[in-house]
Amino acid sequence: MGKWIILPALLEEERSLASQELDQLERSLNLNQKQLLAQVRDWATWDDTYDFVQGNNPRYAQVNFSQNMFEEMGYQLMVFFNADQEVYWVAGLDPQSGDYTSCSTASDACAWAAPFLQPMQASLASIPEQGLSSVYTQPGLALVATNSILHTDESGPTQGWLFKVQKMDSEFKARMQSHTGLEITLDTVAADVKDHALHSIEGSSMHARRLLPTAQEGIMLALGTRLHRDHYRASFTTFVYALLWTGALMLLVIVTVLLLLECMVLKPLRTLTKFTHRLQFCEQPPRLTQRLKARNDEIGMLARGFEAQLQRQQHLTDELRELSTRDALTGLPNRRFFDAKLADAVSNAHDTHTPLGVMMLDIDHFKLFNDQHGHPEGDKCLVIIADCMQQFATLNDVLIARTGGEEFSAILPNHSEQALVEIAQKLRDTVCSLAYPHAFSPVAPYITVSVGIASYEPNNRSNSSSLMRAADQALYQAKHAGRNRVKLFNTPSTNNAAAASSDE
Numbered sequence: 001m002g003k004w005i006i007l008p009a010l011l012e013e014e015r016s017l018a019s020q021e022l023d024q025l026e027r028s029l030n031l032n033q034k035q036l037l038a039q040v041r042d043w044a045t046w047d048d049t050y051d052f053v054q055g056n057n058p059r060y061a062q063v064n065f066s067q068n069m070f071e072e073m074g075y076q077l078m079v080f081f082n083a084d085q086e087v088y089w090v091a092g093l094d095p096q097s098g099d100y101t102s103c104s105t106a107s108d109a110c111a112w113a114a115p116f117l118q119p120m121q122a123s124l125a126s127i128p129e130q131g132l133s134s135v136y137t138q139p140g141l142a143l144v145a146t147n148s149i150l151h152t153d154e155s156g157p158t159q160g161w162l163f164k165v166q167k168m169d170s171e172f173k174a175r176m177q178s179h180t181g182l183e184i185t186l187d188t189v190a191a192d193v194k195d196h197a198l199h200s201i202e203g204s205s206m207h208a209r210r211l212l213p214t215a216q217e218g219i220m221l222a223l224g225t226r227l228h229r230d231h232y233r234a235s236f237t238t239f240v241y242a243l244l245w246t247g248a249l250m251l252l253v254i255v256t257v258l259l260l261l262e263c264m265v266l267k268p269l270r271t272l273t274k275f276t277h278r279l280q281f282c283e284q285p286p287r288l289t290q291r292l293k294a295r296n297d298e299i300g301m302l303a304r305g306f307e308a309q310l311q312r313q314q315h316l317t318d319e320l321r322e323l324s325t326r327d328a329l330t331g332l333p334n335r336r337f338f339d340a341k342l343a344d345a346v347s348n349a350h351d352t353h354t355p356l357g358v359m360m361l362d363i364d365h366f367k368l369f370n371d372q373h374g375h376p377e378g379d380k381c382l383v384i385i386a387d388c389m390q391q392f393a394t395l396n397d398v399l400i401a402r403t404g405g406e407e408f409s410a411i412l413p414n415h416s417e418q419a420l421v422e423i424a425q426k427l428r429d430t431v432c433s434l435a436y437p438h439a440f441s442p443v444a445p446y447i448t449v450s451v452g453i454a455s456y457e458p459n460n461r462s463n464s465s466s467l468m469r470a471a472d473q474a475l476y477q478a479k480h481a482g483r484n485r486v487k488l489f490n491t492p493s494t495n496n497a498a499a500a501s502s503d504e
């Protein structure tokens with residue numbers, strides 16, 4: 001932007017400033033030309049001059065011309081032409097010696113004026129009535145003004161022409177500089193040179209010039225001045241500071257926008273990404289803040305959607321977990337859940353050196369019940385027995401699971417063998433108290449159960465499998481002894497079964 005917009009604009013402003021200063025110089029030069037032309041007109045429209053060029057005033061030159069007059073007026077040369085366009089009189093200051101000379105021709109003492117005479121004679125035919133002022137470049141830069149010689153009342157006929165030459169030397173430039181306050185340069189260039197207000201730029205200054213026509217064809221006057229670039233440098237410094245402040249402000253805005261973007265968009269998106277990543281790998285996702293879920297934009301909608309999806313997923317997971325660990329018919333824990341809990345209980349008993357008991361229950365002659373009443377009635381019976389066992393388990397703080405068709409198992413931690421037998425007996429009595437009819441049972445006219453108990457001792461180094469085998473053996477002993485009774489398998493390592501039974 002600075003290269004293509006600001007700097008060109010500053011340069012254009014410099015051109016405008018240079019053009020204004022050149023206008024002032026040109027006005028000053030025009031003023032000098034007008035003053036010289038006015039002075040020529042005063043001399044040319046004077047009866048004494050009118051008589052002089054006709055040879056009727058021989059003392060004219062002696063009375064009116066002197067070195068002091070030329071020096072005070074700043075003239076270099078005055079040339080009088082008669083009506084025949086011939087040189088009548090030449091007077092001026094020799095540029096080499098500075099001496100005043102006055103001659104009837106441009107020979108001898110006034111030979112130095114000869115280079116001016118040819119262009120003057122060439123211009124006589126085109127001089128207007130109001131006079132003419134122009135710039136001569138040969139033999140040196142000079143202002144030249146001419147006017148027809150007339151009576152004081154400007155009546156004629158014209159008796160000749162008067163030319164005045166004012167040298168454009170250092171004194172001339174000093175007067176213009178005093179008038180304009182500008183440093184002035186005067187030079188000549190070919191007419192085919194292009195005119196540029198800003199001729200050249202050198203560091204802290206610039207050279208401005210303007211080409212003006214001269215009396216010589218093909219040559220132009222280069223009116224110039226050297227200007228300090230204070231305005232440009234001040235504007236450029238202002239631009240640099242403005243650019244720095246603008247850059248700093250833009251940087252601050254960018255940082256602010258990035259911080260807002262980080263806080264309002266990127267950080268919430270990372271939280272949501274981490275949330276979905278952990279969901280993908282079944283990990284515990286991070287909690288979504290209430291502020292994030294309360295947002296009214298797309299991120300808030302995503303957060304609420306993810307939260308709802310997580311809740312649905314957790315609900316489905318809980319349902320699946322429940323289905324995978326619960327018996328579909330009775331609602332009791334199933335064999336998988338029981339085995340896992342038993343393994344944990346055995347490990348805990350081993351680590352804490354505490355006792356642990358396991359019960360296995362089997363409904364007596366349940367196959368006969370199904371054969372006589374059908375499986376729907378059998379399922380109904382199982383549900384009733386399971387509800388009874390669940391109530392008993394809740395009251396006695398034990399875990400009872402359905403581990404087979406009509407087989408149930410229970411885990412009883414921190415109970416002695418005597419307590420195990422008492423609890424098993426209470427459970428058997430509770431089932432019997434239901435008096436659920438079983439007319440085809442050879443044991444009793446209602447549903448009864450047989451119970452096998454195994455006790456785990458930490459010093460025996462038994463595991464859950466051996467403990468279940470011991471309970472199964474005790475159950476087998478209870479059935480073999482006539483059913484509807486409780487049997488305790490003393491210690492898995494002894495392989496001896498000590499019976500503790502209670503018959504109805």
